[in-house]
Amino acid sequence: MAAIMSSATPEIEIFASGTHVAVDGRAFAFDSAALDQIVGSYDFAANPAPIVVGHPTLDAPAYGWISGLVREGDKIVAQPVEVDAAFAEAVR
Numbered sequence: 860m861a862a863i864m865s866s867a868t869p870e871i872e873i874f875a876s877g878t879h880v881a882v883d884g885r886a887f888a889f890d891s892a893a894l895d896q897i898v899g900s901y902d903f904a905a906n907p908a909p910i911v912v913g914h915p916t917l918d919a920p921a922y923g924w925i926s927g928l929v930r931e932g933d934k935i936v937a938q939p940v941e942v943d944a945a946f947a948e949a950v951r
Contacts, residue, residue: 868923868947870936877933894935898928910939910946922946 874897878888889897901908909921923942928935 868939868942870929870938872934873928873937874935875933891930891933894930894933898930898935901925901928903927908937910942 874889874894876889876891876894878886880886903924903926908925909919910923910925911919911921923939923946925937926940927938929938930936
């Protein structure tokens with residue numbers, strides 16, 4: 860079994876307000892209310908988000924988990940937990 864980091868893992872900025880363009884060319888605008896809705900709807904207990912590399916298949920390994928989301932100004936940051944120590948070191 861992989862070692863798990865015991866010290867606090869820094870938060871990860873994952874999204875920002877503004878207009879984002881999907882791969883099909885459609886534009887979507889996200890304001891602070893949309894960010895609040897995203898943060899408020901995340902439920903770690905019901906559907907924990909894994910920390911993965913890229914957009915892998917559903918059976919790809921999880922290198923950690925996102926325990927919660929918070930909005931900091933115009934950004935959403937993720938709070939990682941149970942992060943694999945070797946993965947965290949590789950990211951550093």
